[in-house]
Amino acid sequence: MKILGENDINEACNILKSGGLVAIPTETVYGLAANALNKKAVKSIFKAKGRPPDNPLIVHISSLQDINYLACKIPEVYYKLAEKFWPGPLTMILRCSSIVPDEVNCGLKTIAVRFPANNIAVNIIKGCGFPLAAPSANLSGKPSPTSVEHVIEDMQGRIDAVVDGGICKIGVESTVVDLTGDIPLVLRPGGITVNKIREIVGKVNIHSSIYGSLNVNVKPVSPGMKYKHYSPKAKIRIIDANQNEYIKFMNTCKEERAFALCNDEDIPFLKAPFVSYGSRFDAAQQARNLFGALRRLDALGAALAYARIPERSDEGLALYNRLMRAAGFEEIKIEH
Ligand code: TXA
Ligand code: MG
Secondary structure (H helix, E strand, O other), X not given: OEEEOXXXXXXXXXXXXXXXXXXXXXXXXXXXXXXXXXXXXXXXXXXXXXXXXXXXXXXXXXXXXXXXXXXXXXXXXHHHHHHHHOOOOEEEEEEEOOOOOXXXXXXXXXXXXXXXXXXXXXHHHHHHOOOEEOXXXXXXXXXXXXXXXXXXXXXXXXXXXXXXXXXXXXXXXXEEEEOOOOOOEEEEOOOOOHHHHHHHHOOXXXXXXXXXXXXXXXXXXXXXXXXXXXXXXXXXXXXXXXXXXXXXXXXXXXXXXEEEEEOHHHHHHOOOOEEEXXXXXXXXXXXXXXXXXXXXXXXXXXXXXXXXXXXXXXXXXXXXXXHHHHOOOOEEEOOO
């Protein structure tokens, strides 16, 4: 796998034009890109990631005009949201045109589109002249990559190149909102909060899977919902406790190689080994650090890690959702 820099955009484009796979930086996480209109190239994304074949891909565009040939029956709310949040960490699901291969949307007849806010990504899409299908550039089930090192760890020997764009600014994936129904439906919380979307479009629904695991009998709207995600080798457990209870729990924990996946404010009180993912009072910092912290636990040889449950409001909702998924939705309540 070649490691390219921001001066190698042409080389990245040439690989993509010949049907290859290139991991590219975006403002959320690194994406594993291929020509979205080349069926064979798209198929090879699934192979490289070990991705379940029924989990569709987001298509990345580099201008608002691109939507005209990719989607149809576009609702008014799309234009309002695109004007406000694009380029940026919002993915919108629309009905797709016939140009979109089934390999991209797994036969769903819809398309998830995003215009990323990262110059390297935008210049690569522009240089290619076609949209890029790109899931997060991790092995399926692992935490999403927020640095070039994370991509190399997972994708060495599986893809043609990665473009180094440094650390991703946001660190959690885009918010996914389905606009194919009467009321916009958030399928995944992410870089744009639900309240910000509400300010623009009024009523917004939040899919119940965001708060808990999907009932096995419900057909998932977003196939990605039903898979376990973001799991390092270490087992993650979520504790519903206040800070004192959490510290006490950790300091009396007898399990081997048990770590605290904690906030900076906990560090002075902890006797247990720990990995912090940032200040309790800085949700943006926590989002930026969370996936790296999950990978760090493995590097340190943690067998399991306990984290406190994050707030479910605003920016906290994306963190809550990622941590709960990493923990397989198991939560431990401490008796008050
Ligand atoms: O920030 C992001 O969104 C990153 C960067 C690389 O853009 N991409 C990303 O892709 O997170 P991925 O594949 O890891 O997650 C895409 C999610 C999955 O849960 C998938 O099921 C859902 O979007 N999705 C994609 N197309 C869909 C569609 N047509 N209908 C419903 N859900 C869709
Ligand atoms: Mg992913």
